[in-house]
């Protein structure tokens with residue numbers, strides 16, 4: 410069979426790499442892909458936001474399965490467009506994708522289903538939001554733009570002034586465009602974050618292993634939020650008991666709530682969690698795999714992922730299928746460009762990828778890369794996701810950093826503490 414993957418990041422590289430290993434698959438295409446993806450799939454120059462172009466390409470090539478990597482096309486309704494043409498697509502329709510596309514929608518659904526989440530209020534009027542922060546809110550608050558903002562529309566305010574400033578930035582100065590029509594102001598939760606990623610066929614859920622992202626730019630979780638500077642799996646903060654709580658309190662009520670709202674949700678359900686003393690609380694839902702969590706999850710994934718995606722895309726059931734993970738942990742360290750998470754410098758020559766990839770158990774996933782004169786050059790904010798497996802977490806971390814040390818490009822920066830939090834809690 411032939412599979413099309415939509416997207417161009419490290420997550421999509423990991424997806425293409427994994428899908429290409431399936432004995433069911435003859436050919437993998439990726440639109441638009443990147444220089445590293447081109448080694449595992451045929452890249453075609455169609456942007457992930459060009460629904461009409463993608464649809465035409467998929468129809469012409471009669472793909473058996475299309476896997477949508479990023480959220481924006483899902484929120485824009487690409488899955489509905491493919492389904493209307495009878496093309497099997499892995500990813501929810503636009504209504505389901507509102508779970509990620511609108512914080513207010515997600516919060517309302519959570520409160521209707523009794524899913525634990527921070528207490529919140531939604532405002533479409535900046536002066537009402539300000540008044541709430543000044544007079545009513547207790548303790549520290551988090552201010553969130555209501556629409557998609559590439560992981561950057563959230564301000565965890567340490568002071569009342571910071572919260573007011575965030576409202577000003579988002580609603581008055583429109584720092585995130587139309588996402589600033591509304592804000593969600595919510596209570597700040599204390600705990601440790603984890604990602605819980607699962608596949609849903611509308612009824613049944615299969616979960617991947619737990620994982621943890623590192624959202625802040627700098628070591629010790631300092632600096633601004635980014636798309637994610639590294640990840641590891643499993644996350645020991647999600648032990649067997651906690652996993653049970655996540656299924657009982659979050660995932661099952663969510664699947665029920667979506668059904669009750671008349672939404673047949675087929676695709677990835679990703680719960681961004683805060684693990685607190687009182688159990689899991691949901692910070693956000695996403696409707697696609699995490700980036701960079703996908704990289705360690707898929708190198709650990711011992712099952713063929715294609716039958717699962719295909720069943721979901723065809724409207725079937727995953728009840729008899731499984732997603733198994735190997736016992737050894739995996740770690741992904743993101744190497745980013747000068748300027749990231751702000752505007753970045755592109756076109757810098759990358760050295761050492763081949764040497765890094767020679768290390769046993771290391772896979773270098775590409776994100777913002779392209780080819781110039783047959784050499785890899787930087788082409789985005791997050792450039793590479795250097796991923797390693799090991800028998801122990803410490804071993805996987807050491808291997809990932811030893812691979813990173815072989816790679817260089819001008820302005821390259823990365824966190825030195827990926828996975829550190831979990832050491833001591835893991836063998």
Ligand code: AMP
Pocket residue numbers: 527551553560563565595596597598599602624634681692693
């Ligand atoms: P979100 O996009 O909603 O997941 O928010 C981005 C990041 O902001 C999260 O990964 C957390 O680090 C932080 N955050 C969001 N909501 C809260 C909250 N209620 N309490 C503490 N931190 C939060």
Ligand code: GLY
Pocket residue numbers: 560622636637695698699700701702
């Ligand atoms: N790594 C966080 C995300 O994909 O949203």
